[in-house]
Amino acid sequence: MDRLEAMRAFVAVVTEGSFSQAATSLNLSPQLVSKYVSQLEKHIAVRLLNRTTRKVNLTEAGTEYFQHAQQILLSIDEMDQQLSGLQQNPSGTLKISAPVSFALKHLGSLITDFQSHHPNVNIDLQLSDRKVDIIKEGFDIALRIGQLKSSSLIAKYVAPIRLILSASPGYLNKYGTPLVAEDLKHHRYLHYSYSEMAHKDGIYQWLKTKNLDSRAGLSSNNGDVLIAAAIAGAGLALQPTFIASEAISNGQLIPVLTEHSPEPFGLYAVYAHRKLLPNKVRCFIDFIDGYFGNPPHWDKTILDHIR
Known part of the structure; x- marks a missing residue:
């Protein structure tokens, strides 16, 4: 058994919602996808999915395994991208959703600095305090403030929000x-x-x-x-x-x-897991990492008040 391929098949079934759709996304037959998942369950001696004629549901063990498997596959894909030079010369339009007040005060300089490093990337910044569906609404990245619940999305911690x-x-x-x-x-x-x-x-x-x-x-x-x-x-x-x-x-x-004062929230950059993350998304995620400082620059002048 190719363990990585079996892991990819399992993640695809969960993400796509069915064996047939997972097979289409992986360009495999549904029978082979089913075989991979069965081999994976046999290898770890745990049932990951409850199957019916209409849909599949994660077991408790499957939910935990899915989260770890998704992160592992994402790390492997990111490493492959970096080593193959796919981070060079990103281009296209990057569609971002962000909270209104935070964007008005702190995103203007970030986006300007980002585009000075990556001039071929256009930014479409949409401001809203509601939690957008980044996949259905076509966003590449959503900046969110809060204590995020687990989901199929990837969340990159950016800064504390006190x-x-x-x-x-x-x-x-x-x-x-x-x-x-x-x-x-x-x-x-x-x-x-x-x-x-x-x-x-x-x-x-x-x-x-x-x-x-x-x-x-x-x-x-x-x-x-x-x-x-x-x-x-x-x-x-x-x-x-x-x-x-x-x-x-x-x-x-x-x-x-x-x-x-309540415990700090987090500012996160949230994006959809994809087998090959677009260059423009990866570059923005890398750029925002550490951009606001530690502690963030808006906290530095009032540290004595928030300790």
Whole structure:
């Protein structure tokens, strides 16, 4: 048994959803694909797939094996590409999805620098805070913020995304600075109301578990709006440092209760697993790796506040 070929056949069946579609993608017969998968299961003495006449489903062991096999095959393909010189002179249009606020503040310079190194690559940057379906909607890469769930997509960690609670000096002078979490019940809270971050919002969830109601505030699905409102004295805002750091650095906002800040999220570059990753995608993934620094440049001026 060619173990790598059997592994490729198994991954293709899971990715394509059936033996026949996997056979088409691999340019093999369905019988040979089925034989490869059966040999693989026999070799490791574990059932990976539950087969019916209409579809196949992963077993618990198959789910774990699929994730490891996918990464192994991706590493092999990437090595082959690099050694064969396929990284040279990327070209074409690279379609990227990115969160609105992050893109407005931090992607302009990255894309400019990337295109200075790869002038034959055109960038089609689409801004949206919703989680796009990169395959159905034709994106090469999606930048996402959050704690990603396992999927058939490949996620490259780019940078930490830290949240910080802050308010304007004028607001704190008027209403007082909260010193312990219970003090938040006396304050106006500017709540982010969209996507995963809203559900992981540590301060807001803490209030709910303690049955404490902050005073009537503002809800918005855009962090820039909430930070602008906080600067104007509307209340306390818990937002990523990539949005709030400038206002904190120039004294427009003051961090509070930093010991209660939620665990950092991650910024990820997400892309579909392909047997031969296009040059333009691989070059962008390599370019963004480490681009923002460690810690990211937006955190460097406020490190004392977020430790």
